[in-house]
Amino acid sequence: MELETLELGPLKIRNKLAIRLFSAVDDRLGVKEILQDEMFEKIVPAHLTFWACFGGISFFIFICQIVTGALLMIYYEPSIMKAHSSVARIMNDVPFGWLIRGVHAWGSNLMIITILIHMTKIFVTGIYKAPRELNWVVGVTLFLLTLGMSFTGYLLPWTQLAYWATVVGTETPAAMPVVGEHLRYFLRGGEDIGQITLTRFFAIHVMILPLILASIVGLHLVQIRRQGISGPM
Amino acid sequence: MSSTLADNLNLDTRRRFLGMSAAFFSAIGAAMMVIPIFQYLWPRQESAGEGGARxxxxxxxxxxxxxxxxxxxxxxxxxxxxxxxxxxxxxxxxxxxxxxxxxxxxxxxxxxxxxxxxxxxxxxxxxxxxxxxxxxxxxxxxxxxxxxxxxx
Structure with a gap:
């Protein structure tokens, strides 16, 4: 059976090939139903304001960070001899490198701000209350992971600022009783900050934290869809 | 035959026009993102290697x-x-x-x-x-x- 036009929410698709391709997927997975229910005919509660957008904005910035971060990895070299010069090269020589790195660096700051606004909104309006306590816990975890991303990413350009910020940042947990000194040793990968620190911060920043962060973001969104948007205050 | 007001406000045609416009400007927007990324990724002359002399x-x-x-x-x-x-x-x-x-x-x-x-x-x-x-x-x-x- 060939459809003349395919109606997907506001879209009217008349292209034969597009209809056939979509139908081929839809016949096997029932995608149309999901798109209709979850996207095109999903009713957004009327009481939502601009302040409800900040979770989505944070998510958008997170996607931007993944894209620009992957692009930066093309030219960045995680060695203490080359880290700074490779970042300088990205800024000065590579076409649009300044833009990619600028978006990444500003995005990291913006993401913290939008997450804080998001959390403040959730907190002040009491959305974290039952049955959404678990998602608050997941959300706080996401915030802490984002701070971890900021902390590990800050060292990577290997500037004076980056180096001493990491000295201070790894010295702080050392003040903790009993475990502090061991924690500092673990974070630095030794007594001092050097190549080993840079390499492990790089691995944490580009691989370990992003994977954890992305999967927990998925969990965060699944919970929102499962529980629905909370009612008006 | 004079056209009626309803003909002039043909909603389907308008929607189609708006859809095409949206697609056109989205394509320009996408190109403005993809072209710089492509230029960013394209290897620079300096990294092509030494010893190019004849x-x-x-x-x-x-x-x-x-x-x-x-x-x-x-x-x-x-x-x-x-x-x-x-x-x-x-x-x-x-x-x-x-x-x-x-x-x-x-x-x-x-x-x-x-x-x-x-x-x-x-x-x-x-x-x-x-x-x-x-x-x-x-x-x-x-x-x-x-x-x-x-x-x-």
Whole structure:
């Protein structure tokens, strides 16, 4: 059976090939139903304001960070001899490198701000209350992971600022009783900050934290869809 | 026949026009993102490699008789060999089989490919193995104690 036009929410698709391709997927997975229910005919509660957008904005910035971060990895070299010069090269020589790195660096700051606004909104309006306590816990975890991303990413350009910020940042947990000194040793990968620190911060920043962060973001969104948007205050 | 107000406000046509406009401007927006990213990813000239010159010159003492010196010529690895007093050859060392860099074997006076065992003599002729063609050669001569290599 060939459809003349395919109606997907506001879209009217008349292209034969597009209809056939979509139908081929839809016949096997029932995608149309999901798109209709979850996207095109999903009713957004009327009481939502601009302040409800900040979770989505944070998510958008997170996607931007993944894209620009992957692009930066093309030219960045995680060695203490080359880290700074490779970042300088990205800024000065590579076409649009300044833009990619600028978006990444500003995005990291913006993401913290939008997450804080998001959390403040959730907190002040009491959305974290039952049955959404678990998602608050997941959300706080996401915030802490984002701070971890900021902390590990800050060292990577290997500037004076980056180096001493990491000295201070790894010295702080050392003040903790009993475990502090061991924690500092673990974070630095030794007594001092050097190549080993840079390499492990790089691995944490580009691989370990992003994977954890992305999967927990998925969990965060699944919970929102499962529980629905909370009612008006 | 005069057109009615309803004809002028044909909603389906309007929606289609708006849809096409949205698609057009989205395409421009996408291009504005994709083109800089492509330019960002495209390798710069500086990283293309050294040795792009069409000829090169170095002291003859750097290649003793019976020895070989690996150089970079025309942006590709090459070798200068002096098998004996009279001869001087300059060859590309990119194997004609699948592009590995062949090695100089002093004992047998042959160039051997470490990947699939192709063998070449000092003039670049195939002696054995899977190589389909001889190694390309360059003109090489000695002038005032300097070896000069030029593209043939």
């Amino acid at each position: 000829s090169m010159k170095f002291p003859a003492g750097e290649v003793p008789i019976g020895d070989a010196k690996f150089i970079r010529f025309l942006n590709k690895p090459a070798v200068v060999i002096r098998p004996n007093e009279q001869e001087l050859v300059a060859l590309s060392v990119v194997c004609t089989h699948l592009g590995c860099v062949v090695k100089w074997d002093e004992k047998s006076n042959e160039l051997r490919c470490p990947c699939h065992g192709a063998r070449f003599d000092t003039s670049g002729t195939v002696l054995g193995g899977p190589a389909p063609a001889p190694l390309p050669s360059f003109s090489a001569r000695i002038e005032d104690e300097y070896i000069i290599i030029e593209e043939v």
